[in-house]
Amino acid sequence: SKGGVLDRGYVGHYTRTAQAGQAGNFALAGHRNTHGEPFRRIDRLRSGDRITVETRDAVYTYTVGKRLARTAPSDSGVIAPVPRSNITTSAGYSEPGYYLTLTTCTPEFSSRYRLVVWGQLTAMRPR
Template identity: 55%
Template sequence: MTLGAVVLLLVVHQLWWTNRQAQHSAQDQVDRLERQWHARPPSTAATPAPEDDGAGARGSGKSTPPPDTTGRRATDRPPPPQDLAYAVLRIPRIGITAPIAQGVGKAAVLNKGYVGHYPHSAQPGEAGNVALAGHRNTHGEPFRYIGRLRPGDTVVIDTAEARYTYAVRRTLPETTPGDGTVLAKVPYSSVHPAYRFTAPGAYLTLTTCTPEYTSTYRLVVWGVLRSTQSR
């Protein structure tokens, strides 16, 4: 009986308490960032970028040049500090608002309910591939329902400088943890070759574990930059 009670307490801690703690921490970070941004002087230029429909999805029959195919940074800002929240991810279809932090370490980022930015991937709004990771279960589970996203769904990333709006293009339901090319500048799956983009663009990649409550495989959602609105 004692062993059963201990096991039950561990389950409650993992499935309920870690979510409660992480979600509270994540919301605090979102509120802090928004207060900082609102306190900034308004930008003197707010010119939306032309819509980019994401170059070269196989079978799409068209290839639209991205806003910048040279790989230059979207702004002259330095890279964000490691493990600190600096942007906010919003996915209206599945009701997600979560802070984005630099890095994908579990203790420092993901277990706090944050979405982690792969450090060697592009920053929001840049040419290349903005790659993000998040827990699917426990610790806030911000990516629990990303498998429900469909082509055309909106994914927004807010930073101090701008709002970047991406449109979902494709979902890879399952691949191996070692399929690192899903994070490439022009993303594709080396395990499932039919899943690929073929031309430079401004991409977004969301990754999480699958099936639920395991870390056996990875679920991947890809999007392309649709618009940019300066603050």
């Protein structure tokens, strides 16, 4: 729940989405203002930037490919197994893959919209 994870400064994993390194969409949410600000600079991520996710068993590298600067909080398509906006249908992907989705509120200090960053798995190494 939001109060149990996000408001304590952690990044939250959307239930019913893939785990890191699995086929589908590994989708995460985090605050960019207050509550630890884990996604403080998410708006600076650009195509080609790398995001590293570490688990107990492996280190995964995702490469940023696409962004959606603003969508409605109800746009559940952005965290679908093949992530694609239900509102801005040109935003997202159309083929199955190994995806990472990061979501946060936008504009800053508001929860009116969501900013979305998508990446694809490009490397994995065991720990």
